[in-house]
Amino acid sequence: MFIARQPIFNKSMKIYGYELLFRSDSNAKEFRNTSSSSATATVLGGLLEQGINQVVGKTKAFVNFDYDFIMSDTIELINSDTLVIEVLETVKIDYNLIERLKYLRRKGYKIALDDFEESFSSYPIVPIADIIKYDIMLTPLDAITDDVNKALSQNKIILAEKIETDEQFQKAVEMGFHLFQGYFFSRPKIVGSSNARKSSKVQYSRIINELKKEEPSYNTITSIIESDVNLAYSVMRVMSNKKSEDSFNSIKKALIRMGFKELERWINVLMLQDISQAKPVELMKLSLVRSKFSEHVASNSKFKEHIEEVSMMCLFSVLDAILDKPMSEALEGMLLSENVFNALVHREGDFKPICKLIFAYERGDWAEVQKFADIIEIDTALLSKGYLESIQWAAEVLLTFE
Structure with a gap:
């Protein structure tokens, strides 16, 4: 089993949470190319045994879930104050899924849409979602201005993923994004360094x-x-x-x-x-x-x-x-x-x-x-x-x- 994590920051560069990345084996780079239910069950078991607070502290744990796992009651083993349920972009949407997500949201879980590329106005899970995640490699910031404004008008939390430079971070902040994921924080900003240290x-x-x-x-x-x-x-x-x-x-x-x-x-x-x-x-x-x-x-x-x-x-x-x-x-x-x-x-x-x-x-x-x-x-x-x-x-x- 592989378990890693990627930090998610707010505008003040304080940690909001971590996306937990895991696989049951090393067959592929992508979650959907292996057994997602098996991998999720494995990691949740490991996290509960290890103590999820040891992994994410007092912050949020963002975890990808497929259809079967969302419909199971295993999710509720993790406290709703800690877990953010990320709905994979490949998940089949039907009446049962929507009702299940509404139930989980009433229980206090935050719902996030992962790698969102759909129409903001017509995608059926948008009204239920608390967090919309945009992968800026798939959907560049310039291409999603209208959707970002609509999301902000509906008080959605919007997250920019794959931020790799400070310039991208600053632009996303200006657009109104609340959360930011990527390794931009570990890149030097060599503009005119100071000798103060x-x-x-x-x-x-x-x-x-x-x-x-x-x-x-x-x-x-x-x-x-x-x-x-x-x-x-x-x-x-x-x-x-x-x-x-x-x-x-x-x-x-x-x-x-x-x-x-x-x-x-x-x-x-x-x-x-x-x-x-x-x-x-x-x-x-x-x-x-x-x-x-x-x-x-x-x-x-x-x-x-x-x-x-x-x-x-x-x-x-x-x-x-x-x-x-x-x-x-x-x-x-x-x-x-x-x-x-x-x-x-x-x-x-x-x-x-x-x-x-x-x-x-x-x-x-x-x-x-x-x-x-x-x-x-x-x-x-x-x-x-x-x-x-x-x-x-x-x-x-x-x-x-x-």
């Missing part, structure tokens, strides 16, 4: 570079941290949140207790958290999920000797978007291995297959996932568990910074 990044880079030495010095790292009150506070806060009966009366003792390996992980995380303050929280969350998921992938593949490298590579995979700089500039001054640098900057080298697998997993491109899983020699049956555990771990890490 430079000093902070320099401090972190000095620590990371010291940690890369054959014999790192606690004294050197301590002096760097103690020169920045915000950084010192962050390190002590991390240590205070760890389950330990020890107390620390100095930065150095806290660092020694942490150890170089754990310190490097947290310095990387703290750096991203610090420099991404003006960015969507989801960007930080994405880097954490990728980092932990890549550890799982590496440890179960032919890259088991490179777990730490792979983890750092994926943690830094959104650094260009955070700093609004080309990746080569974002990584400037950091002592990274050739494999990590080539994968992040040139999208090539030994670690390329891991990047490709993880990015394909996020998109729900299961054929590509299978392709790169074969290359790196990992059993795809292990991926879903690792991905869900990574989501949970990322959520726990982010709680540290609240």
